Amino acid sequence: MKTLLIVYHSMTDGTRQMSAAAADGAGSEAATVRTTLLHASQAGPTDLLGADAYLFATPENLASMSGLMKDFFDRSYYAALDRLNGRPFATMICAGSDGRNAARQIERIATGWRLKQVAEALIVCTQAQTPEQILRTKQIGPLDRARCAELGAALAAGLSLGVF
Numbered sequence: 001m002k003t004l005l006i007v008y009h010s011m012t013d014g015t016r017q018m019s020a021a022a023a024d025g026a027g028s029e030a031a032t033v034r035t036t037l038l039h040a041s042q043a044g045p046t047d048l049l050g051a052d053a054y055l056f057a058t059p060e061n062l063a064s065m066s067g068l069m070k071d072f073f074d075r076s077y078y079a080a081l082d083r084l085n086g087r088p089f090a091t092m093i094c095a096g097s098d099g100r101n102a103a104r105q106i107e108r109i110a111t112g113w114r115l116k117q118v119a120e121a122l123i124v125c126t127q128a129q130t131p132e133q134i135l136r137t138k139q140i141g142p143l144d145r146a147r148c149a150e151l152g153a154a155l156a157a158g159l160s161l162g163v164f
C-alpha cells in the first residue's frame with residue numbers, strides 16, 4: 001500500500017473544499033493507495049516521512065502561502081531534509097486573483113527537499129476582491145472541484161503504477 005499525503009490550510013474554506021475534492025479523486029485507487037488528508041496544524045515530519053507522494057494546498061495570503069501552511073513547513077523542513085529525496089509532489093492554491101507566488105514558495109521548499117514536481121500548480125481563483133468578498137466563506141464550483149479531483153486521481157494513479 002502506498003500513501004498520498006494531502007496537507008492543507010484554509011481560512012474561508014476554499015482550499016479545504018479543493019483538498020476534499022482531490023482526496024475524493026484519489027479514492028479511485030483506494031485498493032492500492034491510502035490517502036491521508038491533514039490540516040496543516042495537525043501535520044508534521046512524521047507524516048511526511050510516512051508518505052510516498054504529497055499534495056500541498058494553501059490559500060494565497062499577502063502574496064504568500066498562508067501562515068499556518070508556512071508553520072507546517074517550518075516545523076518539518078529540517079527533520080525531513082534528505083529523507084524525502086525523489087518523492088513526487090504537486091500543489092493547489094486557492095487565490096483571489098493570483099496565486100503564483102504561493103505556488104513558487106512551496107516549489108522552492110520542495111526543491112530543497114529534492115522532491116519531484118509531477119504536475120503544474122493548480123490555481124483556483126475565487127475572484128474575491130473586496131474585504132467583504134475576501135472574508136466570506138467560499139464555494140468552489142463543480143468545474144474547479146473536478147480539476148482538483150483529477151489531480152488527486154492522477155497522483156494516486158501514478159503512485160499505484162509506480163510511474164513517478
Ligand SMILES: Cc1cc2nc3c(=O)[nH]c(=O)nc-3n(C[C@H](O)[C@H](O)[C@H](O)COP(=O)(O)O)c2cc1C
Pocket residue numbers: 009010011012013014015016058059060061062063064094095096097098099126128133134135138
Ligand atoms: C489576508 C489576506 C490576504 C490575501 N492576499 C491575497 C493575495 O496576495 N493574492 C490573491 O490572489 N488573493 C489573496 N487573498 C484572497 C484569498 O486568497 C482568497 O480569498 C482565497 O479564496 C482564500 O482561500 P481559502 O478560502 O482557502 O481561505 C487574500 C486573502 C486574505 C484574507
